[in-house]
Amino acid sequence: MNPLSETPAPGRPADPQDDSLLILAAGGDEGLLAKMRQRHAAGEPAPYVAGFLLFRGHRFTMDHRAYITDPELTHLVDAVASAGTSLAAQLRRPLRLLEFGIGAGTLSLSLKIEHPEWSFTGLDIDPPALALARTNAAAHGVALELLESDFLSAWPAAAEPPDLLFGDPPWGGPTDLYDETRDGHYYDQMPALSAYPGGTSPCGIHDELIRRLCALGWPSALILNYGVLPAAVIERSAAPLAEWRVVHPRPDISVLLGCARA
Ligand SMILES: C[S@@+](CC[C@H](N)C(=O)[O-])C[C@H]1O[C@@H](n2cnc3c(N)ncnc32)[C@H](O)[C@@H]1O
The missing domain is CATH 3.40.50.150 (Vaccinia Virus protein VP39)
Structure with missing residues (x-):
């Protein structure tokens, strides 16, 4: 099955922007994307799963050391x-x-x-x-x-x-x-x-x-x-x-x- 078309695991609701971030982070690796989606569905914020966030078109590394910029x-x-x-x-x-x-x-x-x-x-x-x-x-x-x-x-x-x-x-x-x-x-x-x-x-x-x-x-x-x-x-x-x-x-x-x- 293509993970891009999988229904999200129960837990966190699918948010199109969050999912776009995960798709970008996975870089075409569908196995990795499926794992990332699971972590996100279990409640982990997408920028922590992806390892980065996008803000005003700029990319910033993000992990559990810091607050995720709203x-x-x-x-x-x-x-x-x-x-x-x-x-x-x-x-x-x-x-x-x-x-x-x-x-x-x-x-x-x-x-x-x-x-x-x-x-x-x-x-x-x-x-x-x-x-x-x-x-x-x-x-x-x-x-x-x-x-x-x-x-x-x-x-x-x-x-x-x-x-x-x-x-x-x-x-x-x-x-x-x-x-x-x-x-x-x-x-x-x-x-x-x-x-x-x-x-x-x-x-x-x-x-x-x-x-x-x-x-x-x-x-x-x-x-x-x-x-x-x-x-x-x-x-x-x-x-x-x-x-x-x-x-x-x-x-x-x-x-x-x-x-x-x-
Ligand atoms: C809501 S976060 C905002 C972080 C960042 N500006 C952003 O938007 O991504 C608030 C920040 O204030 C810092 N902070 C909290 N109390 C502080 C204090 N007494 N002195 C300095 N920084 C503090 C926290 O460590 C945290 O990084």
Whole structure:
């Protein structure tokens, strides 16, 4: 039987995009494709099975060391690209950007590929994820500074703050979903500190990052993804900032644009 025409094993529902990834990963090896489909049907996320993901047309190595970038994060990248372009025009020089919680590097590397004149530093608390970001940066021949850091602790005290800080810190819980194809079990397979913030606030990492930025008084533009969290939660989280607004690139998705210093 041709595995390309097999009905999927019971378990995870067949998603055409996931299946395309597996077909690409199998490279025409039908036995391998059948095995990959079995793993995926048993609940393993397609990018972990395939060993890579596609984001904004770029290919990034992906494995269990790092969070699987949600496709919706292309909206965050758009917001950073748009705000960054305006800011660079104002400053009349290439931008210095900092990504908080860089994971496998997908977001910063996409931006760097699309805006090679900008420079990027990526922070993450998780060394294995940073190792994967390093691999992805090398594969794309792109320079990226990577720092192991709990919040902003590794940012050198003497260094100028970045022009723009952005990120998708962990948010929500197993029932806060972009869509039903990625459920709690999907996110449970990601590194412990990557999917959910823990604690009592559904955006506790955002809250703490904002608290620290305000204490530092950084003038950096701030762009954070809050996913599908409710407006009241986001308003409470953003309240310490000197200025902020929320944009909705998709009606259910919220991205905060703000600054700790007026
Ligand atoms: C939702 S993932 C996003 C990863 C990446 N930006 C992407 O979209 O693929 C959140 C990332 O924040 C990192 N993180 C969580 N808590 C952190 C902290 N206190 N300091 C720095 N990074 C943290 C996690 O290790 C994880 O890589």
